Amino acid sequence: LFRQKRKEKRQKRKLERQSKLDSNNEGNDRKRMRREVVPSTLRLIVDCSFDDLMVLKDVKKLHKQIQRCYAENRKAFHPVQFYLTSHGGQLKRNMNENDKGWVNWK
Numbered sequence: 001l002f003r004q005k006r007k008e009k010r011q012k013r014k015l016e017r018q019s020k021l022d023s024n025n026e027g028n029d030r031k032r033m034r035r036e037v038v039p040s041t042l043r044l045i046v047d048c049s050f051d052d053l054m055v056l057k058d059v060k061k062l063h064k065q066i067q068r069c070y071a072e073n074r075k076a077f078h079p080v081q082f083y084l085t086s087h088g089g090q091l092k093r094n095m096n097e098n099d100k101g102w103v104n105w106k
Contacts, residue, residue: 036077037076037077037078037079038077038078039078039079039081040078040079040080040081041081042080042081043080043081043082043083044069044073044080044081044082044083045083045084045085046066046069046082046083046084046085047085047086048062048084048085048086048087048088048089048091049085049086051088051089051090051091052089052090054090056090056094059090059091059094060094062091063091063094063095063098063099066084067099069082070082070105082105
């Protein structure tokens with residue numbers, strides 16, 4: 001029952017997104033949208049060297065925030081250069097356990 005409701009919710013959101021894209025003049029051609037992207041000269045650097053001072057709960061929140069930043073940056077029309085520095089310790093362990101795809105972010 002729970003899965004069915006979740007599936008229906010996902011379906012509804014998908015239809016809403018599709019109708020928004022169809023009503024939009026740009027259409028839903030992602031490739032065309034990606035060609036219009038102009039990279040920014042700005043650099044965003046996230047210093048992860050303080051993760052040894054954080055409790056695991058905060059490390060997990062940082063991980064989610066980094067994921068969100070990366071995802072939004074990929075969608076942006078003017079994406080910044082995104083860097084993680086001093087990436088190790090608790091954060092790296094957490095990312096290795098829960099987000100194996102992070103190594104492909106380069």
